[in-house]
Amino acid sequence: MPDADAVPPPRAVAYTAAMTPADPDVRLMLRYRDGDATAFDALYSRHKDGLYRYLLGLCLDAATAEDLFQEAWSKLIAARHRYRPTAKFSTYLYRVAHNCFVDHYRRRRSRGREEDADAVTLPAREGDPGRETERALARDRLQRLLAELPTEQRDAFLLREEGGLTVAEIAAATGVGTETAKSRLRYAYRKLREGFAALSGAGGGRGDG
Amino acid sequence: MADPGDDRDRPGVADESVSRSYREAARERAPAALDERIRAAARRKPVRRSWQRPLALAATLALAVSLVLQVTAPGDEPASAPPHEPAHAPAADTPAQGPAEPGAPVTRSPAAGTQRTGRDAAGDRQRLSGSRGLSNYALQPDRPEADAALNKLGRASRKAAESLGGEAAEPVSVRCSEHVDDASAWAACIAALEAAGETAAAERERRGWEARHGQDEAVAR
Numbered sequence: 001m002p003d004a005d006a007v008p009p010p011r012a013v014a015y016t017a018a019m020t021p022a023d024p025d026v027r028l029m030l031r032y033r034d035g036d037a038t039a040f041d042a043l044y045s046r047h048k049d050g051l052y053r054y055l056l057g058l059c060l061d062a063a064t065a066e067d068l069f070q071e072a073w074s075k076l077i078a079a080r081h082r083y084r085p086t087a088k089f090s091t092y093l094y095r096v097a098h099n100c101f102v103d104h105y106r107r108r109r110s111r112g113r114e115e116d117a118d119a120v121t122l123p124a125r126e127g128d129p130g131r132e133t134e135r136a137l138a139r140d141r142l143q144r145l146l147a148e149l150p151t152e153q154r155d156a157f158l159l160r161e162e163g164g165l166t167v168a169e170i171a172a173a174t175g176v177g178t179e180t181a182k183s184r185l186r187y188a189y190r191k192l193r194e195g196f197a198a199l200s201g202a203g204g205g206r207g208d209g
Numbered sequence: 210m211a212d213p214g215d216d217r218d219r220p221g222v223a224d225e226s227v228s229r230s231y232r233e234a235a236r237e238r239a240p241a242a243l244d245e246r247i248r249a250a251a252r253r254k255p256v257r258r259s260w261q262r263p264l265a266l267a268a269t270l271a272l273a274v275s276l277v278l279q280v281t282a283p284g285d286e287p288a289s290a291p292p293h294e295p296a297h298a299p300a301a302d303t304p305a306q307g308p309a310e311p312g313a314p315v316t317r318s319p320a321a322g323t324q325r326t327g328r329d330a331a332g333d334r335q336r337l338s339g340s341r342g343l344s345n346y347a348l349q350p351d352r353p354e355a356d357a358a359l360n361k362l363g364r365a366s367r368k369a370a371e372s373l374g375g376e377a378a379e380p381v382s383v384r385c386s387e388h389v390d391d392a393s394a395w396a397a398c399i400a401a402l403e404a405a406g407e408t409a410a411a412e413r414e415r416r417g418w419e420a421r422h423g424q425d426e427a428v429a430r
Contacts (some may be wrong), residue, residue, distance in 0.1 A: 032251070037251060037252045040248070040251040040252075041248060041251075044244075044247065044248065044251070048238075048239040048244065048247075049237070049238045049239055051239075052237060052238065052239035052240075053235050053237050056237055057235070066240060066243060069239060069243060070243055070246065070247060073247045073250075073251075074247070074250060077247075077250055077251050135233075135234070135236070138230075138233060138234040139234045139235065139236070139237075141234065142230075142231065142234035142235060161228060161231055161232075161235075162235075189224040189227050192227045192230075192231070193224070193226065193227050196226070196227060196230045
């Protein structure tokens with residue numbers, strides 16, 4: 001696989017060297033837009049796990065997260081010819097994923113299933129709980145803490161942690177004002193901090209839920 | 210993946226611990242099966258349906274042309290008009306029954322009149338109605354109201370002429386042959402001739418009208 005950041009000499013591209021953006025992800029996306037499939041491999045490798053964790057934390061359901069993950073990348077692939085570097089690539093990618101989640105949420109509500117929209121569907125535990133590793137317990141606790149957050153706050157938190165988006169970028173991706181995004185982030189961090197502290201104080205006793 | 214350079218908008222210093230705790234716990238990775246599927250989709254060439262644009266253009270053009278023809282075509286027939294037989298060309302008539310000169314006396318045998326009352330007459334009426342539109346709708350076949358309308362027109366013209374007194378008694382100088390192509394106008398002219406007392410000319414015109422339009426009982430008597 002070629003180096004992800006190595007920009008080859010321009011072929012039939014729609015931008016000039018002077019216009020080459022600083023964001024390496026944008027450069028990769030532009031290369032992919034212009035027909036270089038290897039650029040997509042590099043781009044995908046850089047963002048796939050973060051995007052998957054974002055959707056998993058947002059949906060709290062592995063199957064739905066996988067569906068939305070595939071849908072988001074498919075949309076990006078299908079729209080590559082219309083791509084214009086107007087923002088950071090991560091902002092663009094996570095906005096696409098956020099919209100996929102919103103669409104999914106609306107579809108679900110239209111089917112009258114809004115009552116369990118925030119229900120946690122954690123992976124089933126295997127074997128004796130006493131033999132679970134500390135990492136599995138930590139993941140379990142995190143999922144439960146995230147599930148206790150309102151969807152908007154969870155969304156803002158995950159965009160920050162997984163996408164590395166700034167407050168302004170979170171506001172743009174979610175379609176709210178900057179102050180609203182900042183408020184959501186602040187509440188999310190506060191609740192999670194309290195939750196982690198409570199779990200630490202209780203010695204991880206909430207793992208069984 | 211948070212960029213340290215963006216820390217200026219961090220909600221608070223204590224959030225670093227939350228981020229650390231989160232990163233320690235959140236270590237899921239995208240399923241390998243999805244990796245392969247998405248990478249394969251990305252390598253696929255986009256399907257270019259080159260036939261779609263020309264097809265859409267051709268369909269649009271065809272629709273536009275048909276619409277323009279429909280709007281500009283003369284002699285739209287009413288929707289309630291019965292289906293027509295194929296138009297019958299007058300040239301297919303026998304020489305003795307060819308289109309008579311409007312002004313010339315028409316010599317017509319009873320047998321010829323009988324022949325004219327069939328398909329020939331219907332064809333003539335249909336040709337007229339097809340080319341004249343609503344104004345000749347009354348001349349369509351199997352419409353007894355056509356005769357009634359023409360009779361009514363004749364009576365009205367006669368009454369009008371009588372009400373005019375002396376003026377109506379004067380010879381009518383109108384040449385009905387000017388209306389040879391317009392059955393209704395021609396019929397009205399004939400009625401005016403009769404009202405004016407020019408019975409010979411009226412009879413001549415009436416025969417011409419019948420020969421042309423094949424409506425034996427149409428002209429007001």
